Amino acid sequence: MIFNSLHFLIFLPAVIFLYFSISYRWRWVLLLTASYYFYMCWKAEYAFLIVLSTSIDYFCGLQMSKHADKKKRKPWMIMSIVMNLSILFLFKYFNFFNDTTRALFDSVNIFYNVPDFRLLLPVGLSFYTFQAISYTVDVYNGTAKAEKHFGFFATFVSYWPQLVAGPIQRKEHFLPQLKQNFDFDYQRVKEGLIRILYGFFKKVVIADRLAIFVREVYNHPGDHGGFAIILATWLFAIQVYCDFSGYCDIALGSAKIMGHNLKDNFKTPYFSKSIREFWERWHITLTVWVRDYLYIPLGGSKVSFPRMLFNNWFTLTVMGFWHGANWTFIMFGFVHGFFIVMSRIWDRYFPKLNLPTLMPNAKWFTNIVLMFWIFNLTCIPDIFFCSRNIQETGVIMQSIFTHPDTTHDLIFNSSPSGATPSIIEFCLSLLFIAVLLYTDYKLYTTKDVPIEKSVSAKPLYRRWGFYVVIALLVAWFAVTTNSAFIYFQF
Amino acid sequence: MKKLFLRFGLLVLIILVISQIALMTMPFSWGNIRLNTKYETYIDNHEQYNTLFIGASTTYRHINCHQFDSLVNAQRPDMQIRSFNFGIPANRTPQSVYMLGNLVDYDKSNLKYVVIDLSELTKMGADNLHKKEMIYWYNYDNILGVMKASYESEKSIGKKFSVPALHAFSFAEKSFMIGMGPALVQQHAGMNLEMRSLGPNGDGFYSLDQEMIDDPDGDLAQRYNELRTQDTIDYRTQRCQFLYDKYNNSKNNPNKTIQKNLEDIIAFCDENDIKVVIMLSQRLGDRYEYLIPLYNKLPEENKIGFQNPSEYPMFNQRENLFDLAHLNAPGSTLFTEIFAEKFLERIDMQNGVSPLVKDTIDTDTTRSTPEDKSL
Numbered sequence: 001m002i003f004n005s006l007h008f009l010i011f012l013p014a015v016i017f018l019y020f021s022i023s024y025r026w027r028w029v030l031l032l033t034a035s036y037y038f039y040m041c042w043k044a045e046y047a048f049l050i051v052l053s054t055s056i057d058y059f060c061g062l063q064m065s066k067h068a069d070k071k072k073r074k075p076w077m078i079m080s081i082v083m084n085l086s087i088l089f090l091f092k093y094f095n096f097f098n099d100t101t102r103a104l105f106d107s108v109n110i111f112y113n114v115p116d117f118r119l120l121l122p123v124g125l126s127f128y129t130f131q132a133i134s135y136t137v138d139v140y141n142g143t144a145k146a147e148k149h150f151g152f153f154a155t156f157v158s159y160w161p162q163l164v165a166g167p168i169q170r171k172e173h174f175l176p177q178l179k180q181n182f183d184f185d186y187q188r189v190k191e192g193l194i195r196i197l198y199g200f201f202k203k204v205v206i207a208d209r210l211a212i213f214v215r216e217v218y219n220h221p222g223d224h225g226g227f228a229i230i231l232a233t234w235l236f237a238i239q240v241y242c243d244f245s246g247y248c249d250i251a252l253g254s255a256k257i258m259g260h261n262l263k264d265n266f267k268t269p270y271f272s273k274s275i276r277e278f279w280e281r282w283h284i285t286l287t288v289w290v291r292d293y294l295y296i297p298l299g300g301s302k303v304s305f306p307r308m309l310f311n312n313w314f315t316l317t318v319m320g321f322w323h324g325a326n327w328t329f330i331m332f333g334f335v336h337g338f339f340i341v342m343s344r345i346w347d348r349y350f351p352k353l354n355l356p357t358l359m360p361n362a363k364w365f366t367n368i369v370l371m372f373w374i375f376n377l378t379c380i381p382d383i384f385f386c387s388r389n390i391q392e393t394g395v396i397m398q399s400i401f402t403h404p405d406t407t408h409d410l411i412f413n414s415s416p417s418g419a420t421p422s423i424i425e426f427c428l429s430l431l432f433i434a435v436l437l438y439t440d441y442k443l444y445t446t447k448d449v450p451i452e453k454s455v456s457a458k459p460l461y462r463r464w465g466f467y468v469v470i471a472l473l474v475a476w477f478a479v480t481t482n483s484a485f486i487y488f489q490f
Numbered sequence: 491m492k493k494l495f496l497r498f499g500l501l502v503l504i505i506l507v508i509s510q511i512a513l514m515t516m517p518f519s520w521g522n523i524r525l526n527t528k529y530e531t532y533i534d535n536h537e538q539y540n541t542l543f544i545g546a547s548t549t550y551r552h553i554n555c556h557q558f559d560s561l562v563n564a565q566r567p568d569m570q571i572r573s574f575n576f577g578i579p580a581n582r583t584p585q586s587v588y589m590l591g592n593l594v595d596y597d598k599s600n601l602k603y604v605v606i607d608l609s610e611l612t613k614m615g616a617d618n619l620h621k622k623e624m625i626y627w628y629n630y631d632n633i634l635g636v637m638k639a640s641y642e643s644e645k646s647i648g649k650k651f652s653v654p655a656l657h658a659f660s661f662a663e664k665s666f667m668i669g670m671g672p673a674l675v676q677q678h679a680g681m682n683l684e685m686r687s688l689g690p691n692g693d694g695f696y697s698l699d700q701e702m703i704d705d706p707d708g709d710l711a712q713r714y715n716e717l718r719t720q721d722t723i724d725y726r727t728q729r730c731q732f733l734y735d736k737y738n739n740s741k742n743n744p745n746k747t748i749q750k751n752l753e754d755i756i757a758f759c760d761e762n763d764i765k766v767v768i769m770l771s772q773r774l775g776d777r778y779e780y781l782i783p784l785y786n787k788l789p790e791e792n793k794i795g796f797q798n799p800s801e802y803p804m805f806n807q808r809e810n811l812f813d814l815a816h817l818n819a820p821g822s823t824l825f826t827e828i829f830a831e832k833f834l835e836r837i838d839m840q841n842g843v844s845p846l847v848k849d850t851i852d853t854d855t856t857r858s859t860p861e862d863k864s865l
Contacts, residue, residue, distance in 0.1 A: 193498075424675050424679065425672060428672060428675065476671030477671040478668060
């Protein structure tokens with residue numbers, strides 16, 4: 001089931017109605033059932049993987065809780081991690097490694113014939129696996145207590161709003177909320193609905209509309225060139241932001257209605273003034289996960305400068321690989337890692353050459369220049385992210401300089417799903433991006449107060465103005481093709 | 491919770507009202523670019539036209555207005571026929587009723603003759619949801635009739651409920667203009683026009699051959715090449731004949747709602763002093779089960795039928811076909827010629843003149859025009 005479907009528009013009110021109709025003691029049963037139903041609507045058999053992952057982690061957690069000594073807990077932690085990563089490897093990475101090995105053997109004329117594993121990648125596998133691993137490691141480290149109640153634990157792993165694409169939650173933050181009694185609260189439910197509405201605006205009005213132009217370029221590498229590719233890459237950067245943050249808004253809004261406060265994933269990332277700030281504002285729960293479970297165990301920043309640079313670069317490359325088993329994602333992370341390394345070197349050796357230091361009296365100007373610079377910098381790895389394979393990335397990058405400019409074709413002759421002329425969709429896209437920029441700017445200037453809080457604090461006429469305008473935009477300008485969220489594939 | 495429902499309801503009501511106001515700013519034809527082009531052209535020159543053809547692609551591609559006018563006027567100069575072709579692909583009978591109502595509402599003073607192409611109900615499946623071409627014509631007057639007709643028309647219990655439900659859902663989508671914002675902008679930006687679809691004479695007739703010449707990169711060339719093998723044409727003809735023979739009897743009952751629709755059209759035209767003829771084109775045989783009983787219930791003077799392949803073999807000959815469902819330019823010339831003749835007969839019948847004593851139009855003695863068995 002995807003959020004932007006009629007199915008979900010029936011599912012959500014039904015679950016919420018039942019949720020507030022039953023005693024809080026039994027709500028976990030409802031949430032667990034709803035979560036598995038939500039997941040099984042996609043492919044019922046793969047629910048088995050969640051059951052398996054949940055059972056292993058529950059069992060290992062219980063075993064670890066019996067021992068105070070870390071040494072005795074360690075085997076259980078290793079077992080849990082190995083099992084989780086094995087499932088992840090088998091379904092997500094096996095074919096990639098197999099193909100790479102085959103290519104390597106072929107290059108030296110050695111026969112290699114291990115067949116590929118032809119199974120669909122389970123939706124949300126990377127997300128719930130990471131969530132499960134964080135639980136095990138936290139229990140091992142003693143920062144979280146093992147959950148004794150299997151039902152609550154299973155609900156924690158499979159909680160439907162964040163099951164398929166996060167935000168990745170930590171046990172100590174989220175699981176206790178499942179045991180609390182949340183009564184129906186008008187203000188809270190209203191805020192949840194505002195967040196959902198805004199999420200739909202980002203997804204079905206902006207992201208799905210921009211996809212028309214992004215697809216046109218990235219699905220036909222070699223057919224476009226010049227500024228058209230730069231434009232499509234800018235649009236992709238906004239598309240992926242609206243797509244993923246739109247998903248998170250719907251997830252957070254749905255959870256909020258039920259009283260659950262999930263960790264947020266985005267804080268106006270395109271207003272970042274450095275690449276490090278960008279990663280503090282983009283896919284926050286994954287960044288924090290990687291920081292806590294990979295970067296810090298590697299030594300973090302409490303090591304020599306070169307080692308710290310390596311840790312940064314390695315962590316981001318792994319994070320890129322987490323997205324998918326493809327060289328494009330590895331390169332996505334690698335390039336981001338390279339930028340982080342360069343920014344750290346620059347800050348260390350050329351601190352006086354930073355723009356704000358050079359122009360201390362032109363804060364507005366330097367902020368805008370830096371934001372635009374960082375936005376463009378993050379667009380470079382996005383070329384890898386958006387391409388289907390590394391060869392196509394090469395063609396696309398080359399076409400920027402060698403192919404005649406096709407911007408006019410892109411704007412006027414792309415193929416919208418309906419019969420609307422491409423130029424109208426393009427103008428609408430620009431208009432909606434302006435709305436997004438305005439809203440994000442407002443959030444940015446209010447230190448990233450969530451939109452639902454910000455709107456709720458407004459006077460009545462402005463509040464209702466927001467409801468009516470956003471609801472109208474969602475109703476009238478939704479792209480109704482029910483396209484899946486980009487991050488569902490991870 | 492009551493407070494939430496009330497406020498949510500208020501928001502929905504506001505959106506509905508604004509959407510309805512926006513819809514009022516659009517012409518009735520907004521959802522179909524070809525229809526909209528034809529309508530805009532028609533309202534600019536409506537004083538000139540006294541005859542309208544309303545229907546699907548079988549009207550759009552087969553009735554050459556220019557030729558029709560010449561043929562009829564040569565025979566009956568007093569009629570001063572000047573026709574306009576409002577045929578659009580995939581148009582259905584309830585849509586024709588909607589179009590006719592709107593065209594008459596716009597200006598009925600010149601209108602004397604209307605020809606409506608009989609076609610099946612909209613094939614409403616989930617894949618047709620959200621498409622403006624499918625839903626622009628729903629309104630409070632016709633939606634219940636469409637749902638009722640679908641209920642009567644569908645065979646399986648599941649579809650008896652699911653198809654009307656899809657129509658109802660689409661009606662709600664139209665009411666709230668779900669996803670229709672770009673169409674609104676397109677309409678008001680003056681970009682909801684495709685002048686080519688008016689055809690070379692600007693009267694709404696556009697043969698498929700001509701369109702293939704005008705748009706060589708379109709999918710028509712593929713259709714033309716793939717579907718015109720003799721074996722396929724023979725199979726098509728046999729199937730069509732089989733289905734015609736099977737359903738052309740009194741055992742099959744027509745869809746009561748659509749039958750009532752057609753009777754209402756005839757009565758409506760009578761009231762407005764418009765002569766109406768309902769035409770049934772030759773089909774692939776699909777939905778003959780539904781169309782032939784309807785056709786058979788119509789009064790003789792109000793109908794012209796081409797549904798029987800053995801009666802009109804020329805429309806199954808390779809040299810007259812563009813694809814399996816449509817005639818090419820020579821085929822449409824032949825069709826228009828025969829149609830004009832039949833049209834005059836029906837108008838005479840409506841005027842109380844016996845068709846047996848009138849002169850017939852026969853400009854081409856070599857064609858194999860059959861005897862009209864109804865006479």
